[in-house]
Amino acid sequence: MKHLKAAYTTLAARHGMGAALFVAIAVTLWVVVFITLPQLSMLDYSFRFNLPVDQLGTDADHYTLEQYRSFFFNNDGSINTLDITILVRTLVAALIVTAIDVIICYPIAYILAHGANGVAARLMVIGLIIPYWINEILRAFAFRVLFGATGVVNTWGMQLGLWDAPIDFIRADVALYCGLAYAYILLMIFPIYNAVEALDHTQVEAARDMGAPLWRVHWRVVLPMAKPGIASGATMVFMLTAGALAAPQILGGPSSLWFTQVIYQWFNESSNWPRGSAYAVVLLVTCISFVLLMMRVFKVSVGEIGK
């Protein structure tokens, strides 16, 4: 509090009373009304019963663990393997998508930072950004076109004689994984690029000069430099993939639900908001603990994200 006040005073001294007031009000509004209160409210809701409006505030309206219990256990007391499996599968899938993105983005980030220059680099940057100006839904749709039964992949695959009946890539989740990996490429490339760019290229050349093979140069020189970037990119890709809703709805096979879809169903199809809130809390807590755990393991801090 004391620090906040001091910061406010320096702000006022540097940019004037008006600017300081504006900053103070806007940031408070953002932190309290837009970020904190909704989460608290959702948390509160997740401990309540799903009551019709006329019963709110009556005796029936008290706190309960019912919503969380029903995530872990079925009514008959057995473990709710269905929902838990979906959550675990969502996390694993998000992890796989993140790994795919790291693998395909690292070389491009490196090429962008140290291989390409001038016009080539500019074109690459534009080329990276343009696909992200196109609606998320349409990007997913593109993969549906690509992987559909009569999509290009099936047509070409069969023409080349690789397989002779259309493969259902949608059901096999191939389209989903591709679409998700595609969706967050940019979020992986730029943090890695920023980290790798700081590397003095002569270091790479020096290492090459000493006869180190390319993979070793990367392992020993470039990768350590890229690590914070990878961590930052991976965090964002993981969180966004685990929290994705559109792509699973459009590209997901009929049998494989994403956990967000379960939440969506509780809200929009079953109109059970407390249950949906509880599931949302479960998703949030799981994702954040997972990311924090990974950050602990790879020794990076939250401050790196978004750089």
Added chain:
Amino acid sequence: MPDRSVLLDHITIRFGNFTAVDNANLKINSGEFFSFLGPSGCGKTTMLRCISGFSEPTEGKVLIGGKDMAGVGPNKRPTALIFQHLALFPLMTVAENIAFPLEVRGVSKKERRKKADELLEMIALPGIGDKKPGELSGGQKQRVAIARALAVEPDILLLDEPLSALDLKLRQHMRTELRAIQKQVGVTFIYITHDQGEALTMSDRVAVMSRGVIEQVGEPDRIYNRPRSAFVASFVGENNAVEGIIKGQSGETAALETPMGTFEARVGGGRKYKAGDKALLFVRPEQLIPGESANAFQSVLSRQEFEGATNHVFANTGDQELRISMVNAGLAGSLPGQGETLSLGFRPLNATILPVGHMASEA
């Protein structure tokens, strides 16, 4: 004429536990060209920012024109600061830059332009008003920054190493120009530099700083000829330092026993010594004269560096290496060769005995 003096009344500035300026106490006179000279990191910029109002002193007071400046912000003080990297506004034209002080005071656009053109005339750069600072050369930017600062019509102009980014030739030219501008406008200039050449050639008076402490204040020749501390003696100009023990003092001079012999020299800073005190003897290279009978001693010539008008000769006496500057005597003169014995001496008044203290190389 307004009072354009600055009084630093026992100023101390601390950052946490670190003391950046330690008990500075001096008066800068109205219309003076005053320099702070010291190695980088000694607290010069900190001092300047305190005068201009960007920071308040931890202890003490700043008085400008006799008025206490406590609580007066930089925009309310009669000072203008020329920043180390000039801080011209890149998005404004040169004329807009120069007229910025008038703009914020609500002066009309036409008048602003007129004043800007006048000032551009003064710095001998008429007609560049519509360019952007990015299109100017280093020297031009420098002058525009001065014009912009003068547009405030300040009583005090503060300059923070303004020439450090220029190349040598331009730097020397700008020294003369700055001095001329100062004479013309009559504003007090407070100039900061780590370059003693700048400080000594331009200034009316110089304050030498080290580790946040003002070591000595005085006219350039006094700083050079009558250093009051080991730091000043070693920082300003070249100097030979020899350690020794006081044998006795008589008025202005004292006798000092050193490994090279016992010498008689002037006592710096009017100090009093007892026999047995440790002290340092400072003799400038140009004061060591071959064949001089006063304070004579023998040394062996080890090497020479030829530099046209002067020869830098290095000679050894025991462990001590001495630096000697000799005027080039031309073909008619002669110098002993390497390894030959050189008989040297110096006049007692041209050498200074000072207490042991930190030297420039250790600052």
Added chain:
Amino acid sequence: MNRHTLFGGAYAIAFFSFLFGPLIIMSMTAFNSSRFPRVSPWECFTTGWFNELFGNARLMEGLLNSVIIGVGVVALAVPIGLAGALALSELPAKLRAALYTVLILPILIPGVVLGISTIVLWGQISRGMGAGFLYNGYFLTIVGQITFVSAYAMLVFIARLQRFDATQTEAALDLGATPGQAFRKILLPFMAPAIGSAAFITLLASFENYNTTVFTVLSESTFTTALASKVRHGTDPSLSALAVIIITITLVGALTNEALQRRKEAEMGGRASRSPLYLNPVTRTLTHPGVVLAILVAVIGGISYAGSQHDSSVCEAGVLQEKLDRQEELRAAQRAKIEAMEAEQEKTLPKSNSAFGGAFGGLGTPAPAPEPAPKPESPSAFGGAFGGITAPKTDE
């Protein structure tokens, strides 16, 4: 070294193929008259899907809603993001890290969670205070989106602020400006380009958002949610037509922006006087961003006009007839096959497939293998082709 350059180049090409391939193929399907979005078999070149797109009332209504919401989000998120960036620049290191974490969190929190928490909070508020007017799709969506969109704006501002030389502000103060004047005349003009890009990014993010909006928009729909429900309930190439439009706008924007950046750079760096492009008055005019934009718009306008005049009905009728014929023949073949199977039981299937595959593959592509019992979920050739006619346009 050369080997590595080659490898790097090849990798880059493969990577960008992955990035652009799906978009290109999707765009191509917009011009194929096939009712299911696909490039092969190619039926007829058509521009009819564009008309179909503009005729989609729900999408167009969503577009309007998106614009309203987008304007609201930009108007609030940009100042909030700027405030966040300024606050971070003044805080001591420890507190700054904490605030940064809090402010960046909404980007990481699943959008679903943000959407839910927003409607839950404002639902409670409107019930508790009887302020039912707050509980509407526009307001909730703006509020919900601001939460994370502001963080995007903030990141843009932080990047710009890091390049700000604080002595500029000090110089202004020293020259007599009040802190407020220095803020308005020095810092804000410096931030101006960032305000532009932040506005653009926040608008795009607001427009694009699905995960949060699908909850907060309640019974209304935005462009993106309308799009999503259309995609989920059966697809047709009018979506590809939409993609073509968006990609075109994007390319025009990117090219104009590039021209703008180049020119700005040339002017700032003093390189302007040296570049031959800039000296020659003709090329100088031609490379002016405004002119670039005008030329691009004119070309696209021309192409669109030519396209709108194109009539593919004859060709389509031909294809339809061919399809009906083919279906008839397939039925005949099936009948024959069943009869044959009844007659002699050990005749194998693949042979008969390839037999009429060759017969009907007019464009040199084998006709999709007919499956006796197509899976209901998989959009097989026939399901796509004929299901499209009766594609459900229902809400969820």
